Amino acid sequence: MQTFRTPLTALEDTFRRAPDSAAFKIPKLPLEPGKPCSEWTTVTYKTFRNDIRSQALDWSRILKTEGIAPGSVVTLWVRGWDYADVTLIYGVLRAGYVPQLVSFGVTSAEAIYEVAQSAQSRLLIADYTLTERLSGCPLPIKLYTPSEHPAGLQTPSQEECTYELPELEALVKDRQDTAFILLTSGSTSGKPKWVPYTWDWLDCKMPNLDLLLPPQADHGGQQVYAWLGTACHGGQFYGIIGSMKNGSCMVQPSTIPFSSDEFANMVAQCGVTTLIQFPPHYALHLKRARQDPKFLAILQKLDCTVLIGMLLDRDEMDWCLKQGIKLRSGFGSTECGTILTTLPDRPWVYTLADPSAVLWKPVEEESPTTSTAIQTTTASSSSSQNLYSLIVLSSSRDCPAPHLRSPIDGHYHMGDLFAEVEPGVYEPRGRADDWIKLANLALGRCDTKAIESAVLSVCRDLINACVVTGSLRPELVLFVEVDTPLSAEAEGELKREIIRRVEPVQAKMWTYEKIVRERQVRVVRNGVLPRTGVKGNIQRRKVEEMFKEELDEMYKSVVA
Template structure:
């Protein structure tokens, strides 16, 4: 039988039955103090089986067979969310995970249809918008409302490596996550922290690695938790490995510049792992000078984690290397592409996942040559060691490391506002949401132009993820014709150069400058 998340859980529950697997936050009603309660591996396993019985009984009542796709539209940030995900999977179904950041029910219904899903389990938030759902809907109950102890537990399904487990664009997560989560000191339990939603591959990957090593994962009160809460987790929960997306970690590092206790706590952690996008160079260099053991885990939605930095505090600490057991290529790109996005003549290499690599995505996502072209660009600094240099496509990553298709936004502006806009570009790397820069085609009052663009593009943005939407005139910047920085050869607007040239304006828009 193939090694799966379910077999990992069963094995870990057997090896570490009394060890805490989660620490769950609890606010004392009288003192308003934050506390964490422990959930053991044995309890987690038993709770998953309870939820498996519940969903097996519930879905069997409407004759939905095992191996059917079931939609899950939930937050993915809580212990109960994990029980729904793993319990549904243990019941023999294939979870199709939607996060709360995609709040348009019409889009959810379309995705359910494309996956031939048979039901939808949803957060209470969406109860009033599911009247036209094409499949039966079920509320994702809280744990204390689940009662299925009298229902038999279905047998584990026999699975092959090619069988569907989740509708995620990734493979080989068991072996790769094992590498990432190896403890520095095997004689004690590692303690780490939730870094994102279980509805996205990042946290699913990290949890799977943690389970394989008997690690405990703390659920913070919010993913963008404060430095005060971080210190609380270190002192009261024993946190020794901090995992955060880069934008959130940068905030901790900035705070540590003026807080010696925080700096000391960060420097004493076994590892400070960040992902999603690069840290600002200044933050990165300051952290290394202050002996913070940074590790950069590079990955993508389609492939999961792929590269990891050397680590430590030496000169090569930030250089990336491939994880073990994979098959990758770094292929030179032509100079026009390099100049268009990076204004650089340095040799750029595109990161390509070979067809024979265990984490190569489905064939429908591959290039004509049979391999998966990630669009990520690197330079080779020393043999087998790389530094990330941006992308060879039109995607950017937002503050929470989710991707935004800027070309789709720009194409929609050109299609719906062609008489108003001569040219445009979307920026916002590492920001909460994108900003649209436009060079107008007509002589029109600036505020009126912005409102017209919002009006004409509203139907398009209503179908986007929250982090991709431009729904306020405040997120549009109007500049004079032909003033945005462009490439010398083809005259294309340079996205990165726009972000650098207008950094002060962008900071003001996002409220970073008061």
């Protein structure tokens, strides 16, 4: 039987090498109202390993009593925000079952039941706070209630427990067997999809984690990472595996996103060396750093800041580089993990981790008369560049499960567009659905991401966020968020100022891509625009749905 690298063998290796090293730092709760966390408790790798074993023994007993055989899928609907949830996840895996991870970000019980049944799950383990939402569940349910014990369970005595755990090597019966099942956020397709990770896929991905997560601190000691988000989603899922593999420490904040004050305490009290965050959350720290030299110094001294899920705005990246803040970013998805990583001196462009794993396919746009490659002439590029779609080949170990691949060619189409700015170096141009067509189909597509970046580059002091809409409409509309309500007069002044500022940066855009009229700017309060639950990205389609009546009325006066 061939032995594969797995998260559990990585943990075992670290435990044998450094059992007393810190694996996690857990916040001491409860907090004083209105104050950030300032104290953490250390969990060693020895304790972490034992707590996973405690969970494994207990759930082995429960599941076998229910007649559920090892190798079966078990759905876990938990927060994933804290240490106890991590021990539950890996405890179920250690017991020989396949954890299907569902976070609180998926709020529809019906959607969870659907993906659970699609994966042939045998049981739902649900956080006890979800009790009232579990009516009509087609699966047996076990409620999970963490106690003061870190793992939420007491280790059964030898007399009480007659169940033995399988050897680590025995967990991998076939390298194509499923080890974990994660869910996509559903922000693109409208509903979550289940994504199985095989043992072979995890074995392939584990070495690549070092491309994003530095395995050793610059000073030669242990790397200490800041917790990203729920362990049920790809980013934190990979972060924990990378931490276990490298013998690093993961610091859990009291809440996500955490304040700049709490992060300063995490650095001072826990020795955080690498910050892992989604760009919308990191932008809050940059806002503080621009005003607070002491906090700026904290960001400058970090070994690295790893940004995932999307790129930081270009002007923010330029500012970070000028200030000596070291940035990294990875590009990928829940389905196929990290595929590209950024260059150290240019964190806005990517190179491939494995060029043989992908195909760059020129994007073709069908028009009434001809088919031509989409080109961009936006402010983000000095000359026209053909766009390419990123496709993960079925022959690559990076390629996800067959049910996620194209039924036409058998490959995995990520739906993301890139321009090759120099040989082997790629700049993202958004997703295919970020390029929208107006009602006049003879016009080209509009690069909404480039327009939004251009607006933010010159209006960041006026607005907090923005999104461009207008799919199959006569013209584009820019929605902007501001902190406080504005009078009609003040709102009009804001619209005119935005139009005035963006005029120079729109110079290289097509006429139909420009924001030039007050009616094209809509002002809303901060937080009104719908966002994804994990990364905080504004959801363009939902904005169009939310303001449909208002837009319909406005477009009546517009000649297509």
